[in-house]
Amino acid sequence: MAFITANWNPLGEAFYRKIELYEMGWSLRDGLKECLVAAAPYGGPIALLRQPQRPSSSARPQLEIYSSSGANMASFPWKSGPVRQLGWTVCDDLLCIQEDGTVLIYDLFGAFKRHFSMGNEVVQNQVLEAKVFHSPYGTGVAIVTGASRFTLATNIDDLKLRRLPEVPGLQGAPSCWVVLTQDRQTKVLLANGVDLYILDNTSCTPVVRQTQTTYSLLCLIILALSPLTVCVFQTPPGLSPQACSIVNMAVSFSYKYLALFTDSGHLWMGSANLKDKLSEVDTKVRTPPKQMVWCRRPKSQQPSVVIMWDRLLLVAGECTDTIQYTLDEESVCVAELDGVRIIGGSRHELLQEVPSACQDIFKIASMAPGALLLEAHKEYEKSSQKADEYLREIKEQSVLGEAVRQCVEAAGYEHEPETQKTLLRAASFGKCFLSNYPPEPFVSMCRDLKVLNSVREYTVGIPLTHTQYKQMTVQVLIDRLVYRKLYPLAIEICRYLKTPEYQGVSRVLKHWACCKVQQKEEPDESIAHAVSVKLGEAAGISYSEIAARAYECGRTELAIKLLEFEPRSGEQVPLLLKMKRSQLALSKAIESGDTDLVYTVVTYLKNEMNRGDFFMTLRNQPVALSLYRQFCKHQEQDTLKDLFNQDDDHQELGNFYVKASYKEKKLEARLSLLQSAVDEYNKAKNEFAAKATEEEMKLLRFQRRLDEEKGEALLGLSLQETLHALLTSNFHKQAEQLYRDFRVPDKRYWWLKLTALAEKDDWEEMEKFAKSKKSPIGYLPFVEVCVKQHNKYEAKKYVSKVTPEQKVKAHLAIGDLEGAAEAAIERRSEGEISTVLSRCSPTTDRALLERLNRARSTAAKK
Amino acid sequence: MAHSVRRDAPELPDFSLLKRLARDQLIYLLEQLPGRKDLFIEADLMSPLDRIANVTTLKQHDVDKLYKVEHKPIVSTSDQMVRGCFLYPLTNWFLFPDVVNADKAFGRFRRYKIIFSPQKFYACENLLEEQGIFGDVTTDEWSFYLLPLDDDIISLELPEFFRDYFLEGDQRWVRTAGSALHLLHSVYGPFSKVYGIGRCSKMAYESWREQVEEGEQRARQAEIGNVFLIDRDVDLVTPLCSQVVYEGLVDDIFRIKCGCVEFCPDVTSSDKSIKVMLNSQDKVFNEIRNEHFSQVFGFLSQKARNLQTAYDKRSGMNIKQMKTFVSEELKGLKQEHRLLSLHIGASESMMKKKTKQDFQELLKTEHSLLEGFEIRECISYIEEHINRQVSMVESMRLLCLLSLTENGLLPKDYRSLKAQFLQSYGIEHLLTFSNLKQLGLLVEQQPGETLTVMESRVGKLVNDKTAGKLTDAFSSLAKKSNFRALGRRLNLVPKSDEEYDLRVPRDMAYIFSGAYIPLSCKLIEQVLERDGWTGLEEVTRMLNGHEFAVTDARVKTDSQRIILVMFLGGCTFSEISALRFLGREKGIKFIVVTTAITNSARLLESMLDNHA
Secondary structure, eight states: OGGGGGGEEEETTEEEEEEEEEEOOOOOTTTTTTEEEEEOTTTOOEEEEEOOSSOOSSOOOEEEEEOTTOOEEEEEEOOSSOEEEEEEOTTSOEEEEETTSEEEEEOTTSOEEEEEESOHHHHHHOEEEEEEEEETTEEEEEEEETTSOEEEESOGGGOOEEEOOOOTTOOSSOSEEEEEEETTEEEEEEEETTEEEEEOSSOEEEEOOTTSHHHHHHHHHHHHHOGGGGGGOOOOTTOOTTOOOEEEEEEOTTSOEEEEEETTSEEEEEETTSSOEEEEEEOOOOSOOSEEEEEOOTTOSSOEEEEEOSSEEEEEOSSSOEEEEEOOSOEEEEEETTEEEEEESSEEEEEEEOOHHHHHHHSTTOOSHHHHHHHHHHHHHTTOTHHHHHHHHHHHTTOHHHHHHHHHHHHHHOOSHHHHHHHHHHHHHHHTTOSSOOSHHHHHHHHHHHHHHHHHSTTTOOOOOHHHHHHHHHHHHHHHHHHTTOHHHHHHHHHHTTOOTTTTHHHHHHHHHHHHTTOTTSOHHHHHHHHHHHHTTOTTOOHHHHHHHHHHTTOHHHHHHHHTTOSOHHHHHHHHHHTTOHHHHHHHHHHHTOHHHHHHHHHHHHHHSOHHHHHHHHHTOHHHHHHHHHHHHHHOHHHHHHHHHHHTOHHHHHHHHHHHHHHOOSHHHHHHHHHHHHHHHHHTTOHHHHHHHHHHHHHHHHHHHHHHHHOOOOTTOOHHHHHHHHHHTTOHHHHHHHHHHTTOOHHHHHHHHHHHHHHTTOHHHHHHHHHHSOOTTOSHHHHHHHHHTTOHHHHHHHHTTSOHHHHHHHHHHTTOHHHHHHHHHHHTOHHHHHHHHHHOOTTSOHHHHHHHHHHHHHHHHO | OOOOOOTTOOOOOOTHHHHHHHHHHHHHHHHTSOSOEEEEEEHHHHHHHHHHSOHHHHHHTTEEEEEEEOSSOOOOOOTTOOEEEEEEEGGGGGGOOOHHHHHHHTTOOOEEEEEEESOOOHHHHHHHHHTTOGGGEEEEEOOOOOEEOSSSEEEOOOTTHIIIIIITOOOHHHHHHHHHHHHHHHHHOOOSEEEEESHHHHHHHHHHHHHHHHSOOOOOOOOOOEEEEEEGGGOOHHHHSOOOBHHHHHHHHHOOBTTEEEEOHHHHTSSSOEEEEOSTTSHHHHHHTTSBHHHHHHHHHHHHHHHHHHHHGGGGOOHHHHHHIIIIIIHHHHHHHHHHHHHHHHHHHHHHHHSSHHHHHHHHHHHHHHHTOSHHHHHHHHHHHHHTTOOHHHHHHHHHHHHHHTTSBOHHHHHHHHHHHHHHHOTTHHHHHHHHHHHTSSOBOOSOHHHHHHHHHHHHHHHHHHTTTOOOTTGGGGOOOOHHHHHHHHTOSOOTTSOOOSSSOOSGGGGGTTSOOOHHHHHHHHHHHHTSSTTOHHHHHHTTOOEEEEEOTTOOOSOTTEEEEEEETOBOHHHHHHHHHHHHHHTOEEEEEESOBOOHHHHHHTTOOTTO
């Protein structure tokens, strides 16, 4: 353990350390010489574009993609135009920015995805320099063209090119520039010799520096004139007058800090808004650096800038001291959230400020609680009683909780599993002496470290630190593993962290399946089988998405096979439609029971197919057919007819014509529609309906004739209504004729005539009618109808004619209780006597009552 | 009737939550269209909307004016209006008025939003696209599935369900029913057992299960124990009978709409009609709603006497007592007084109509039909009914009842009755008959009984095999009602020679004066008693099968005695009364969910085809 501090270097109050992450697995003959290199942050992949050994027209540069540990992931000759800059997007896609402004996008494995252009203007003027930057909006690209104009795209997934205003006096590329994201705005800060400018969407603002006294004077004058104008001039405060020209600049990972390097070898550090100065250091190196990056960490004690020259790496902070490392090979620095990674031809290192927790514990002769706890545990393992002494000491200060916390935290910052273990064991040891220390931080740190160690593994090659991991979240880490096709590891991690299936295992499996279906050499059968076996019953898997991917790859058959596994038939429909499997789509839609889907498919089919096929399809699907019929009933009456025609459904066709006839105003058209209906009914062998329709036609003609002759408005009335109308208007002859022609049942006719006569109060005619022949409805109706018209006198005339069975009723109807009683007693019917009795009131003749009661009892005896 | 409510009867869940949910969503949707706006409401949605959010609530959310939309082009209203919001039921989605194009013709630009209820169909958007106005309007859906009409009645307000599903074979509403069930499940569930009978029930059940599986599940306290789903076409006889229970009779005569009835002037004994809400809040109504009509008058007069006594208390009071009386009791008494006089008016008016000779005869005929007694006389009664043009719907009702109870009409009768009907009421009823035939409401007897038995057996085999895949919407063609056999097996028609005391009902038959126990309710009773369909095989076979019973073993619930009955295709107030009676007897509570409240007139009017 004594060696832990061996690689620590002091910088002011803080320490810096450089840890080796990997020995690179690649074999590059010339290291990183003559290479365009891009490495993605968060331990992302590295892309190299190597210029050919012997420059000749036929030789192509080679594009290679490696993991952080140097394992080759892709390698292919570059056949496109000359590349200015490489860069990685936030989702691990490689951007290759060409001289002509075209940006090509490749995935991790070197498969071409798409391309876009940075504007037409660039094609002539060429890209001089380009930068890829990350902002909350995604990955952006900034270029400066031969015409010294800047163009920005803030998010390449939602491409909006912004051409920035001209910079006065700028010829060719500026000496150095960076992209800043401030106040939700993307700006460019550039230096042209001694001048500094800020470029935003609308303007180019010069930054006035107080390098010369004349400037200061000018400033003073302006100040005196109007204090408000001061704010126009932003200056890096306190940039010493010796500095003449800015040759390099760097902005921190968080866009909060800015570092400027002048040709006099001075390094200015301050806030990115140029308002505050952190420090200024004289590096005493006057050569322009090759690369300059910020090296910070959250809660940094001593933020610093790492400057790289050919053979020298220099760390400069707020204090005047610097740390210097010699570099023995060509290297590239990658800024990270909490340090700088240095990638060389043979090694991959991490340079970072030693976190305070580690400092407290490992600093020589540290008496911090964590350090004491670690010591105590060491002694405990040696079975020495000193352990107790150390523990006592911690407990006396009552800082044991703090000690455990420190050990847990420090474990997260250590890269070596052994050190992690030692620290965690110490923490767990300390925890034993605490009664209510919450277990969560310890447990989650153990979990996190297990995950981190597994992805840092050489074969995986993602050297994430704990800080980065927390910033990045597990979700994103899983995504990255999936992009790298490390499905088993991703699933293991999901299971280990107990991520909910839907976001975890199922998602990984879906990606795996999507990748699987792209394997062209395997037959459909085996892929479908493999997918179904592996995915099995995993929750929340959408087979339709996988099938959609298969279809995109041109494997329709496979897509259909995969869709079979989709349990929700509704999900299958859109893709099936897309694949033009409309019949299948229709049956799936029906299976899903979702009428909306059925409608969707039906409308689609209607537009896609010719009519005959469409109808045939519907015919086999009654559910869809009835839905479509409903639709047609309201929207397209004629289609409905065609549908019935197609099916030879004569009955429905007949109904259709009958219905249509009611909408028709003109009689002739109406008759012809009804005739069509008759024909159809005949074809349907529905004689009854045919006859009824024929009679209706006959009736209509009859009505018309009568309307013309007599001016009666009869058209459209039913037979009964017509008869009634005729009878009430004294057209007895015509009524008779109708009665005969339409074979109206006698009973009905009698009823009709009876009521009609009563309504007209034509009692004479009624009497004649009653005597004309024997009434088929009996004579009780006569009585009732008269009573209804409040004519008891007429009613009485018919009582005598009523059959004996109905006599009681008839008498009661005219209110003749005595008559009713007589009739009832005569009939000796108990029920009828009771009815009469129930109609008796207290005022009824007592004698009558007695007679009735007696009669009832005799009737009951029988 | 003895109101011996069992002490242990469980409490019903609070359904006002459903209203609140619907209102909140509507307000949210309205606020999606910021600023002042006019609201156009499709006529069918007017009354349900009124129960959810009144005008004041709407005005609070920037609604300027309310318009009723009917099936005709809207005459553009004020020029001031810049935003319009349409509330539209899915029923008539293809009839959406083409206001936007009309506006364009006038060179006006307005922002429109169409809110479909309860669902939005992709096809709606398609139609808008075809009309060329898709870009000019925004659409949304108001998932307003359930309207609680009372403490124990929830309606989906889909009166078109019956025709659409059972006649046209349109399964549009099946999913809606499933969603409604899902909503109830997620708010008051989980359910421990689900029973059902009928194809539609089965599909609605499956649709619901699907939605449950798609969504996330939360463990919660179950407020509803078991669920019973039943298709209306399982029992078509019951809704076709004349209702004689007070609430049903009010519905038959005055038509209750969305729990609200409009009493005409001769009831209110004033010169204007009054709209009254009929639910358990109305204390007088609550006590008489389930009573047989013959008992109502006695009850009301008793009530009036009580009221008088309460008023009379005043005479012997000192000032202080009087003060408390006025402040506490008087208002309640006045309210009760008002309601009492209304209901007395209503029952008087009903008495006038119903105690007449012909109504008694009508009931007698109905009862004979149910008993299968003196059929020839019934037929001649119906004939006379038709000949005298008493009432078209009534005639049709009797014809259907005859066909259903007798397993179809004899060919001779079928023809002559139909011919007479057409002569009486016009030939357009040819279409109505075709509809009735398709539904199995009015059919011709097949010659040779044995043949039809064979036929139905073969039909059943075919059905079973393809039931899952093919939904033959027109299976009803071959359907038989088997009413007699069912009646014997389930003892639906009590022996007529016994005197039935309507004051103390023995069984559910009291709702039809003791002549008939509604089949639907009897089935529910049997299944609950047997905890499934075992022992009812014969019955289900006669009902065309599709019965199911699913137990969710995971759910352990204390609310076993709260039972939700869902009628697909509507139910009548009489059936609700019967279930309430059954609940009281068994110490359980029924919640009735129905696609709509129906009665014989509504059912048959939906079969008419002259509206098109």
